[in-house]
Amino acid sequence: MTGATPIPRSVSYRYDLDGLRGIAIAFVVLFHVFVGRVSGGVDVFLMLSGYFFLGSQLRYAARDNAAPSPWWPIWRTIRRLLPALVLVLGSTALAIRLLTPELQRMDLAWQFVASLGYFQNWELAAQSAAYDTASALVSPLQHLWSMAVQGQFYLLAIALAMLIIWARRAGVDLRRAVTPFLVLATVASFGYALWLQQIDQPLNYYSTWSRMWQLTLGGLLALHGGKLQLPPWLRVTATWVGLAMVLSTGFLFDGALQFPGVAALYPIGGAVLVILGGGHSRLSVVLSSGFMRWLGDIAYPLYLWHWPLLIITTAYLSQQTPTVLVGVGVVAVSLVLADLTHRLVERPLRQQAKRPLAGENRLAEAKAGLADHVAPRVRAVGAVLVAAVVATLLAVPAIWQARIDDLGDELLDARLYPGARALLGERVPVVADYQPDASVLPELYPPAWANGCMSVFGDDPSVLPVDEVGEGCIFGDPAAETEVYLIGGSHAEQWMTPLDILGQEHGFRIVPLVRQSCPAFAEERDGVFSEECQEFNEQVMERLDEVRPDLVISNSTRPMLELDRFIDEVPRSYPTLWDFLEERSIPFVGLRDNPWFLESDGSGFMVSWCVAETGDNEGCGMLREHAYAPVDPSARSLNSRPDMKAVDTADWFCPGDICPGVIGNLYVYRDGNHFSNAYGETLAPLLWREIREFV
Known part of the structure; x- marks a missing residue:
């Protein structure tokens, strides 16, 4: 096939984009807690997810010795995402049981299952749950819609990479078709988002298909962004302007009412400019600093922790909406928990080895390591604990329904409770x-x-x-x-x-x-x-x-x-x-x-x-x-x-x-x-x- 540039085999890692991801999520937290509006940080986060994940999958698929099994990238993704999510979901369920039993509603019970299964966005849409600002009545799992979209996209990205590998083994080279396909998917998804915004904006906000353009655009930038060589002065300008756009989004737009439509081009466009800046300006150096990279490292657990902490604390204190003092406390505790989660859960349980190539038998190596080393055994114990919590969380709907049934069947003394x-x-x-x-x-x-x-x-x-x-x-x-x-x-x-x-x-x-x-x-x-x-x-x-x-x-x-x-x-x-x-x-x-x-x-x-x-x-x-x-x-x-x-x-x-x-x-x-x-x-x-x- 001809007419499109093939997939590049390698690309320099952009540490400044880790910093951008961290600051984007930090603004999500600050706007959730103190402003009560969507900051656009999640849109940037999704685009960067497409940039990093789809780019890496396609570059691997372009290798002649790529392994044809999808199990490794799926297993690697599970180990990267699931432990922290399970920890937060388990802690949230326990906190609700002990502190805010009034939140034990069946719609929320099913959201635990949906969050574990990475279809929370569709569950919220089915429950007609519009994306609301923080209050005692809002779901503490509302924010996990974006993790569901991300998880669904990861599976699609892995499937696309596998299709390229399998096709090449069958004698068909699809690598040159990837760019046209991603362009078509991006345009179609964006057009769908524009149409659905006029029909059903709450569904538009959650829909995987109206969000897809943000992720596929990131994949296109991963493939071709590095080829666009801007003059030094323009790279510097692009980085500064792009970061300013990302940080100002929440002040200019109400994302719950406008994203992922035309208005979402503003924060996404800002992130694109930072990417095209090349990572060589002084501002890029700041974004690549130790603090900013730390913020990028804890971005995922920070996003997971802050919302349930905010909602449960607000409900426990019987506040209609969180006060500034509550907000400050939630942000501080979220940062501590995010750092601990990254150090003690994410890093130890993450897949450390490089992705295997065709012919490598990593399963045998893993079995040998389990027998000879302590670290693999510790990770195995962690996996068992994660599985146990997952099983418990899947039982939440049945447990909560049993409690509701028991209370509903309770006979009240008519002398004490005459009612009407x-x-x-x-x-x-x-x-x-x-x-x-x-x-x-x-x-x-x-x-x-x-x-x-x-x-x-x-x-x-x-x-x-x-x-x-x-x-x-x-x-x-x-x-x-x-x-x-x-x-x-x-x-x-x-x-x-x-x-x-x-x-x-x-x-x-x-x-x-x-x-x-x-x-x-x-x-x-x-x-x-x-x-x-x-x-x-x-x-x-x-x-x-x-x-x-x-x-x-x-x-x-x-x-x-x-x-x-x-x-x-x-x-x-x-x-x-x-x-x-x-x-x-x-x-x-x-x-x-x-x-x-x-x-x-x-x-x-x-x-x-x-x-x-x-x-x-x-x-x-x-x-x-x-x-x-x-x-x-x-x-x-x-x-x-x-x-x-x-x-x-x-x-x-x-x-x-x-x-x-x-x-x-x-x-x-x-x-x-x-x-x-x-x-x-x-x-x-x-x-x-x-x-x-x-x-």
């Missing part, structure tokens, strides 16, 4: 702690969701879960003749808790036809509900028309947050359901929605956590007038229809002027807008008074 029965006049004694444990409330889901009977984001909206699960989605008394259908979104599904109890007590069966973030309607008239929700509701209407249940229950109001309206109202779509049911003489009960507690950015306010941390029940609550209209907005329409009823639940959540976080010694909410199972169970007698005439 207090609204009926039952005595509320003084207790040492409110229940259930606030740290697990977000993981305690109502029966339909917990049993897989709720359609969630990503599920096929044309499928009703009850048709897939079968009898496992029939609640109450499955053998009863009277049949009640619960339809709508998660704010309807939460009523499964008291309805399941009532069905068992009074002899009716409940069938949930519910989907996440999808209220029930026959026709969408508000312009805010998704196409998937509309398709799901079409299936629900067909089923109701077919079975004609004895009663349908759903929500009758909600705040239209999508339109910046925060007081409950009747969306225009809701009456289309009522008309549909009235035409078929199907009875209906509409339940007024409960309050939505919101942070200033629109996310859910964890009211139960607030009460647990501060003890201020009313202060953590909200004014009733901020959640409810003076009169149930659905009452006039529903109560004028035959066999239909509006149930005003406002007093069940806001018995006075305040909507508190605790009623009858029970936490009312599992998150910012759904009531807890425990409180829902105590709502059963109040709900029965309203629906018994129908069943």
